[in-house]
Amino acid sequence: MKVVKIDKENWAEGIEKIKESYKVFGPSKSKEFHLFKELEKGEAPDLNFLNTRLSPKSMFFPQSEGILCYCLDPNKKDECNIVKEIQKDYSPKAIIGIRPCDAKAFTLVRPNFDNEEYQDPYWIKAYDSITFIGLACSNTDDSKKGMPCSSCFCTSAGCGPFNEEGLDALIVNTDDGYIIKALTNKGEEFLNKAELSANSNADELTANINTLKKQAEEKINSFVETDKLKDKILLDLHSANFWDDECFACINCGTCTYVCPTCWCFDIQDENYGDSGVRFKQWDSCMYPLFTLHGSGHNPRSTKVQRFRQRFMHKLKYYVDKYDNGIQCVGCGRCIRLCPVNIDIRKICNIMNSYEPAA
Amino acid sequence: MSDWEPKIVSFFCNWCTYGAADLAGVSRLEHPTNTRVIRVPCSGRISPKFILAALRKGADGVWVSGCHPGDCHYIEGNYYARRKFALMKNLLEHMGIEPGRVQFSWISSAESTKYVTVINEVVSKIKALGPRKNFIKSKN
Amino acid sequence: MIGYMDKIKEISERILKEGKVDIIVGFRKGSLPMMNEPCVVKKAEDVKNLVWDSNCGINLVNYLTNRKEKIGIIAKGCDTRNIVTHIVENKIKKEQLFIIGVPCTGMIDKNKVASKVDSEIIEVTENENTIKVKTKTNEIELNKTDLLQENCSICVHRNPVVYDELVAELIEEPKDIDRYASVKAVESMSAEEKWNYFEDLISTCIRCYACRNACPLCYCPTCFVDESRPQWVGKGQDKSDIRTFHFLRAFHCAGRCTDCGSCERACPMGIKVRDFTKKLEKDCVELFGWEAGMTLKERPPLDEFKLNDPEDFIY
Numbered sequence: 001m002k003v004v005k006i007d008k009e010n011w012a013e014g015i016e017k018i019k020e021s022y023k024v025f026g027p028s029k030s031k032e033f034h035l036f037k038e039l040e041k042g043e044a045p046d047l048n049f050l051n052t053r054l055s056p057k058s059m060f061f062p063q064s065e066g067i068l069c070y071c072l073d074p075n076k077k078d079e080c081n082i083v084k085e086i087q088k089d090y091s092p093k094a095i096i097g098i099r100p101c102d103a104k105a106f107t108l109v110r111p112n113f114d115n116e117e118y119q120d121p122y123w124i125k126a127y128d129s130i131t132f133i134g135l136a137c138s139n140t141d142d143s144k145k146g147m148p149c150s151s152c153f154c155t156s157a158g159c160g161p162f163n164e165e166g167l168d169a170l171i172v173n174t175d176d177g178y179i180i181k182a183l184t185n186k187g188e189e190f191l192n193k194a195e196l197s198a199n200s201n202a203d204e205l206t207a208n209i210n211t212l213k214k215q216a217e218e219k220i221n222s223f224v225e226t227d228k229l230k231d232k233i234l235l236d237l238h239s240a241n242f243w244d245d246e247c248f249a250c251i252n253c254g255t256c257t258y259v260c261p262t263c264w265c266f267d268i269q270d271e272n273y274g275d276s277g278v279r280f281k282q283w284d285s286c287m288y289p290l291f292t293l294h295g296s297g298h299n300p301r302s303t304k305v306q307r308f309r310q311r312f313m314h315k316l317k318y319y320v321d322k323y324d325n326g327i328q329c330v331g332c333g334r335c336i337r338l339c340p341v342n343i344d345i346r347k348i349c350n351i352m353n354s355y356e357p358a359a
Numbered sequence: 360m361s362d363w364e365p366k367i368v369s370f371f372c373n374w375c376t377y378g379a380a381d382l383a384g385v386s387r388l389e390h391p392t393n394t395r396v397i398r399v400p401c402s403g404r405i406s407p408k409f410i411l412a413a414l415r416k417g418a419d420g421v422w423v424s425g426c427h428p429g430d431c432h433y434i435e436g437n438y439y440a441r442r443k444f445a446l447m448k449n450l451l452e453h454m455g456i457e458p459g460r461v462q463f464s465w466i467s468s469a470e471s472t473k474y475v476t477v478i479n480e481v482v483s484k485i486k487a488l489g490p491r492k493n494f495i496k497s498k499n
Numbered sequence: 500m501i502g503y504m505d506k507i508k509e510i511s512e513r514i515l516k517e518g519k520v521d522i523i524v525g526f527r528k529g530s531l532p533m534m535n536e537p538c539v540v541k542k543a544e545d546v547k548n549l550v551w552d553s554n555c556g557i558n559l560v561n562y563l564t565n566r567k568e569k570i571g572i573i574a575k576g577c578d579t580r581n582i583v584t585h586i587v588e589n590k591i592k593k594e595q596l597f598i599i600g601v602p603c604t605g606m607i608d609k610n611k612v613a614s615k616v617d618s619e620i621i622e623v624t625e626n627e628n629t630i631k632v633k634t635k636t637n638e639i640e641l642n643k644t645d646l647l648q649e650n651c652s653i654c655v656h657r658n659p660v661v662y663d664e665l666v667a668e669l670i671e672e673p674k675d676i677d678r679y680a681s682v683k684a685v686e687s688m689s690a691e692e693k694w695n696y697f698e699d700l701i702s703t704c705i706r707c708y709a710c711r712n713a714c715p716l717c718y719c720p721t722c723f724v725d726e727s728r729p730q731w732v733g734k735g736q737d738k739s740d741i742r743t744f745h746f747l748r749a750f751h752c753a754g755r756c757t758d759c760g761s762c763e764r765a766c767p768m769g770i771k772v773r774d775f776t777k778k779l780e781k782d783c784v785e786l787f788g789w790e791a792g793m794t795l796k797e798r799p800p801l802d803e804f805k806l807n808d809p810e811d812f813i814y
Contacts, residue, residue, distance in 0.1 A: 032613075033769070248562070249538060251709070251712040253707050253765065255765075255767045267734070269733075269734050269735065280735060288725075289725070290725045340765030342530060343536070344530040411746060411747070412731060415739045441810055441813070442804055443801060445809055445812065450779060455698075457690040464814035480814065496737055497738075497739070
C-alpha cells in the first residue's frame, strides 16, 4: 500500500482536488468545540483538535433519519396513497481527520446493523459510501494540545492512537509534514485522486510512523482492565451490589449514549402532518424510562439503577459475550468528559472486571 | 399576497366566549371568518403546549379567550390562567415570536358586540404581521 | 470554600453517629479536574470521602426527590432555595432533613477555565481566592472571581435560606448587581433578532435532556417530551421541536427556578439554556413580586393568584 509524505503547504491543494470526486467532511470549530461538517470550497479541515465533541457516527447514522413517507393529497397524482422510500445521498464521501478510536468504534457497531440475519440498508449504504481518512493522535509541535488526552484509555480498550481498523487511510501529523498511509483500496484511490504521490519512501516513512506510534502509546496513562469480564457469570454481575452505590450520582440524561461512538440504539417514530407523514429512525437511549416502556404500561427497566446497569452491562458484558470481539468501547473518553456528574466508565469497568460475588 | 388571509386558532372557554361567538352569529353580526375555534372547558385548561402546537402546525396566530375575572364558572380558573398567560406571552415574544401573534381576551357570553370588536382587532393585527415564517414544523 | 471541608466532615460525622440522619448527600472527588461526583455517605467512617470546593455546582436537591430516609444534605444558597421548593411541593418533608448550610462564594465554570489555556488541563488546585491550573505545557494561577459560572457571578442569595447548622459565618450578599443584564440585552432586540439569537443558541442541541435531568425541578412522572397521546413534541431534530422542548422545559420552571445553573453546567454542548429560564425569573419578580424558594409560607406563583394581577395585555 502507498505511503506518502506531503508538505503542509500542498495539503490544501490536495483537499481541493479531492472535492471534485467526494463530498468532503472534516473537523471544524464552531463555538467552543470541533464538530464534523461538510467542507465548502476553499475550506480545509482544522486538524488542531483533541477530538470532536460528538463522534462522527451521525454521518451514516443520523440522529433523525427519514425512512418512508406517504401522502393522501389527491392533487399529487404520482404520490397519492403510496408509501415511498425517502431518497438519500449515497454519493462518495470522505471524512478527513476522524480519530482512530471513532473509526474502530464503527467496526464494533457494524455487526449490529450488518449480520447474517439482518441488514440495515440505510446504515450499510451510508457507511459504505464513506472513505475514512484517519488522523493519528500524534504529539506534534504545531498542536500543543498534548495528545492523546489524559482521559483517553484506548490502548486498554482494544484500540490505540494509531489504530488502523476501520480506516481507509491514516494521516500522521508530523512537525514537517503529513505522512499519509493508505490502508485499503479505497484509501489508495483517495490518495490517487488527491494526486498526493510525491516524495515517498515507504520503508522510511513506515519506520517513522512506528516511532511516533510508540511515543503516542507511551503517553497514554489511563487504563481499564477487561481481561476477566468474559469469564464472569452474567447473573452474578447483574445482581451485584455495587450498582446501587455507583448509580447514585447518575441523573439518567442521555449524554453518554449520544456522544458515544459505539452506542447504536434507535427508535422508530411515525409523524403525520394532516394529509402526509413520515416514518423515521431516531436515536434513543437506554437511560430514558421510555426506552423500555411497554404498551401495557409495564416497564421492565423502570428504575435508575436498572437503566444505569443496562448501559454498562451492554457495553462490557453482553457485547463481550455475544460477539467475542472485546468490549463495546474504544476508550475515546467522551462519556467521561461530558458526563454532568462524573460517572466514569473506567471505574465501572474495573469494578466489574474485579467483581467477586460474596461466597 | 394581497388576498392572503390569516388562519387563526382560537381557544374559547365554553362558558363565555364560545357563547359570545354563537350569539354574534345568531345575531347576524358581521365578522371575519379567519378563526378556527377549539372549545375548552375553561381558559385555565389551556396549556402552553396547545398554543405552541398551533403555532408549530402553521397557524398564523393564536387567540385565547375566557371569562372576565370574577366570572369563572369554576370560580378561579381564569385567575390562574391569567398568570400563566402573562408569563407565556412574554416568553414567546422573548424568543422571537412577534407581539400580536398570540392574543388574549375576556369576553362574556352576553358580549357579542365585544366579540366582534375583538375579532376584528385580532385579525387585523395578525394580518398586518403577514404569514408566519418561523417556528413552523417542516414536513420532510 | 475549600476551608469548609473539615467543618462539613465534622458535622456529617456527628449527625450520622447521633442517628439524626441515615445518609449524607454530598460530593466526593471526581476523576477529572474540576469535577466532583454527587455521592451518598451511609457510615460515619466514610465521611472522609466528602469534599467541598468550587466544583460542586450540581444541585444536590435533585437527589432528594421522594426519598424516605432521614437525610443530611450539604446545601449552598441556591440548593436551600430548591429545598424550600421541594418542601412546598411535597417532594420531601422538612422533618426528614438536616441541612448543612454552606455560605457560597460561587462555583467555577470549567469551560471558562479551559478557554484561558491552550492545551489540556491536567490538574487544578484551589486556594481561597485563586486556582492554579496545570496543563501539559504550562502552569498558571487565575483569579476565582473571573471564572465563576455566570449564574454565580450575579447571585445575590449566596447564604442558605434554611439550615440546621452552618459550616461558616454567613457572608455579605453582593449589592448593586444587575441580575437581568443578559435578559435585557435580548429584550432590546427586534423580534427577528431575538428569533435568530435563540436559533443560534440551540443550534447544537442534541436533545440528550441533560438540562432537564440535572434540574431539581424536573420530577414529573411523565415528562411532556415522553407523552404520546397526544404527542405534543416531535422526537426528531426538527428545529421547531427542539425549540418547543426548550420553551416548555423553561416554562415548567417558571416561578420555581432558583438560577442554580445546574442545567447550563450539565449541557454537553455548552448551550446557555438559562437564557430561557432567566426571562421567566425576571418576569416573576416584576409581575408577581416573587422570588423562588425564599419562604416556606407561600405557594409558588403559578399555584396562586391575586385579584389585581397584571392583565394589560388582555382585551
